[in-house]
Amino acid sequence: MNTEVVLEVQGLRAAYGETPILQGVDLTVGKGEIIALIGRNGVGKTTTMRCLIGLLRTRGGSIRLLGHDITSLSSDARARRGIGYVPQGREVFARMTVAENLMVGELVGGRDSKKQPELVYQYFPRLAERRTQLAGTMSGGEQQQLAIGRALVGNPALMLLDEPSEGIQPSIVQLICNVLRTIRKDLGTTILFVEQNLDTILDMGERAYVMEKGRIVGNIDADHMNAASVRSHLMI
Numbered sequence: 001m002n003t004e005v006v007l008e009v010q011g012l013r014a015a016y017g018e019t020p021i022l023q024g025v026d027l028t029v030g031k032g033e034i035i036a037l038i039g040r041n042g043v044g045k046t047t048t049m050r051c052l053i054g055l056l057r058t059r060g061g062s063i064r065l066l067g068h069d070i071t072s073l074s075s076d077a078r079a080r081r082g083i084g085y086v087p088q089g090r091e092v093f094a095r096m097t098v099a100e101n102l103m104v105g106e107l108v109g110g111r112d113s114k115k116q117p118e119l120v121y122q123y124f125p126r127l128a129e130r131r132t133q134l135a136g137t138m139s140g141g142e143q144q145q146l147a148i149g150r151a152l153v154g155n156p157a158l159m160l161l162d163e164p165s166e167g168i169q170p171s172i173v174q175l176i177c178n179v180l181r182t183i184r185k186d187l188g189t190t191i192l193f194v195e196q197n198l199d200t201i202l203d204m205g206e207r208a209y210v211m212e213k214g215r216i217v218g219n220i221d222a223d224h225m226n227a228a229s230v231r232s233h234l235m236i
């Protein structure tokens with residue numbers, strides 16, 4: 001069992017305008033774990049991620065990172081404290097080169113990020129070949145590698161990924177899963193990822209939280225991470 005808790009979320013609430021979306025989300029992620037957050041479209045997975053990185057103000061509950069309450073910190077401050085964020089749809093800076101995108105990641109992240117671009121190029125050789133290419137001209141899979149690299153240059157303790165497999169061909173998804181597992185092994189990075197793709201959930205996820213209507217309604221422990229139980233939870 002992991003004794004050190006990296007992320008502890010309790011009773012998290014959020015809304016868009018007057019519409020409540022998150023209605024008390026609880027989850028805990030231990031050091032070095034790779035955890036999936038699953039659930040159908042529209043249940044609040046992305047909203048949860050946005051609250052965790054601080055892009056959406058919470059209306060209740062608490063978020064603790066490595067024992068510190070970060071609920072009221074800005075997203076910049078959270079990044080400096082060690083959260084890396086890979087948003088749904090990637091959102092790389094299309095008019096900047098690969099190298100410039102990574103530079104932005106360094107500026108935002110800032111935790112011992114001096115040698116990190118070279119490290120990113122080691123994990124994703126494709127990016128090394130394309131350092132000077134404009135990000136917007138790359139394929140979806142390459143942009144996803146760049147979005148992960150941009151988070152990685154901040155040397156995050158916790159990496160949040162929102163549907164990393166979305167719109168990407170299976171062989172590249174496989175590559176990305178392999179690299180993320182290697183990063184965890186090499187650097188001890190803790191990973192929480194949102195996913196709907198069964199193969200990706202099973203490939204990386206060691207445990208899973210199941211979300212429905214703005215709440216965690218179930219979890220799948222390590223002994224039950226198989227296609228049948230993930231499918232049954234996704235079809236609630």
Ligand SMILES: Nc1ncnc2c1ncn2[C@@H]1O[C@H](COP(=O)(O)OP(=O)(O)O)[C@@H](O)[C@H]1O
Pocket residue numbers: 016021039040041042043044045046047048
């Ligand atoms: N910017 C927004 N303004 C208003 N409603 C939103 C916004 N973003 C998402 N929603 C709504 O919040 C709910 C949860 O969305 P989201 O967190 O994106 O779900 P998921 O990532 O699980 O598919 C959905 O009903 C969605 O329509």
Ligand SMILES: [Mg+2]
Pocket residue numbers: 045046047088162
């Ligand atoms: Mg989403």
